[in-house]
Amino acid sequence: MTSRQNRTRDRAERGIPEATVARLPVYLRALHALQDRGVATVSSEELAAAAGVNSAKLRKDLSHLGSYGTRGVGYEVEYLVYQISRELGLTQDWVVAIIGVGNLGRALAGYGGFASRGFRVAGLLDADESVIGQEISGMTVEHIDRLEEIIAERGVSIVVIATPAAAAQTVCDRVVAAGVTSVLNFAPVVLTVPEGVDVRKVDLSIELQILAFHEQRKAGGPDGYDPMAGGVSGNGRASGYVEAVEA
Amino acid sequence: MTSRQNRTRDRAERGIPEATVARLPVYLRALHALQDRGVATVSSEELAAAAGVNSAKLRKDLSHLGSYGTRGVGYEVEYLVYQISRELGLTQDWVVAIIGVGNLGRALAGYGGFASRGFRVAGLLDADESVIGQEISGMTVEHIDRLEEIIAERGVSIVVIATPAAAAQTVCDRVVAAGVTSVLNFAPVVLTVPEGVDVRKVDLSIELQILAFHEQRKAGGPDGYDPMAGGVSGNGRASGYVEAVEA
Structure with missing residues (x-):
């Protein structure tokens, strides 16, 4: 790798503020909506308005991706979708397992927004014998006892925890021990994880x-x-x- | 009202940046966790760490509430809970109706985090005859035809839309026409509302x-x-x- 390539990697990999990362999915959603309407180019003002931020912030955010638009024309929608998707890692498929198939787990299993963003749900697990074997959104619920095996065999890289609060930490510990380093937590409890594991918590209230x-x-x-x-x-x-x- | 009261109201009501408002629920969650552990006072550093922000930002956010802590002691947990709750309007009960009782609507109906934050779910509505009359989390599902009546009779001020995407805008229009000005949208669609109506959209992906x-x-x-x-x-x-x- 040349030093120029190194610098480019450095900019792309180290220079994006977390707050910008958090806005990229919002821009992406606005861009997908534009694509659906057949819009080919968009000004920073239009895109900013659609995403609900001010246009200076939008331009600054996109500059972190090396995307500056064209004066008088704006941004090419398709290319910007590609750039943001690549940056977020959505150009590859992420294999997701959902643990806990109560109402929330079922809702998540059937949530169309995952598949369309490159997330493939490859496992639904639960500890409750009465739901094991049930078909939900085209998948069969499997026993939590098979957690480690399923993670390894199917290449699960992100686990969604939708268990009751009391079970969440134990499940999380097993998930982490099995090598998963990204956890999305819907259980109403704070999870403790070792360094190097990312947990994001969703609080619906x-x-x-x-x-x-x-x-x-x-x-x-x-x-x-x-x-x-x-x-x-x-x-x-x-x-x-x-x-x-x-x- | 004296002019001093006016100034106080002005500061409290006009001066809080939206980003600070968005962080207040996060501080509140951290403070509730401290209360559960019997902690009476907390330093800005501890509270900031628990909430995952830096302490300078925390202090600035809380200064918008007129809360500055005591040097060498920190913040009184109970009083800060009260201040933030009052600021967010959580010291009063908010009456919520959930429209759409698929898996997500059911999950929301049973979500403990609402009641503990001052949100009282007073109605579950759906258009599907096969679910009308079902008992979910202690409530009976009612027909969407009764929407306007239920909003008026029960004093519903916030509506949660958990319908399929195709139904969401129509439901939203009826909700707004019935006088509701706060909508939480879980449907995977962008809702159009008139000025003066707040819509927040939750994108689970x-x-x-x-x-x-x-x-x-x-x-x-x-x-x-x-x-x-x-x-x-x-x-x-x-x-x-x-x-x-x-x-």
């Missing part, structure tokens, strides 16, 4: 709390008028999520 | 995409070593979500 904040302001009447509420409303059309990731 | 980014870096071996992965891992213990809201 956080978005509700943010809505409550604005609802309270609106309920306050003229005295409680919240100038931010309008902004959220405007962004809400594109994606409320962006509000949460924009600083 | 976004967190997976962020995991994939780091997984890709880790898979790259020494050349692909990602210095950020360690940071995420460290924060992941407390809350991966914070990564998404910290700029």
Whole structure:
């Protein structure tokens, strides 16, 4: 590898702030929506509006990917989809196992948004004998006893934990011991993992709390008028999520 | 109201950046965990670590609430819980209706995290005759035809849409026409709402995409070593979500 290649790798691999990484999926969602409408190029202002961020931030974020657009034309939608997908690692298939097939696990198993983003659910596991063998979204629920075997055989690299809170840490420990280093946790509990393992926790009530904040302001009447509420409303059309990731 | 009260209201109601609002639920979660362990006071460093942000940002966020802690002592956990809860509007009960009781709607109906945060689910609605009348988490599923009536009678202020994508906009239009101005959207579609209505969209695949980014870096071996992965891992213990809201 030449030193120039090294520098390029360095920029791409070390230079992307975590907050930018968190916004890339939001840009990608907006770009997919543009593709669906047959749009070939998009200005930074249009894309920023669709994603709910300001355009300076968008341009800065995309510059980390080495993507600067063309003056007067903007960004090529298809190429930008490719660049962001490559950056996020979505140009390859990620094999996912879901542990815990209660209502949430079932909802996740049937969630169309995973497959379309390069995530292939290759295993549904549970400890409850009464659900083992059930067919859910075209897959058969397997026993948690086979966890290590399934992870190894199917090349599972990301595990989704959707068990009750009490079971989550034990399951997580087994998953980590089996060599998995990426865990998405839906259980309402904080998981402890060794260095080198990424855990992301989804708290379904956080978005509700943010809505409550604005609802309270609106309920306050003229005295409680919240100038931010309008902004959220405007962004809400594109994606409320962006509000949460924009600083 | 005196002018001093006015200034206080102004600071509290107009001065909180949206990114701070998005982090308040994360601090609240960390504080609740401290309360569960019987901790009475917490330093900004400890609380920041538990929430996965840096302590300067935490102190700045809390200063927007007029909360500055005590030098050498830190923050009083109970009082800070009260302050943040009040700020977020969680000291009052919010009445929530869930529309669409597929797997996701059922999972949300049974989600303990709502009730403990001041959200009371007062209605489960669906259009599918075969589920109307079913008991889910102690509630009876009602027909979507009764939507307007239920919203008015029970004082529903936040609606959670968990319908299939194709039904979501129609449901949203009815909800908005019935006077609801806060919508949490789980359907994989972008909803259009008039000014003054807040929509927040939950995309369950976004967190997976962020995991994939780091997984890709880790898979790259020494050349692909990602210095950020360690940071995420460290924060992941407390809350991966914070990564998404910290700029």
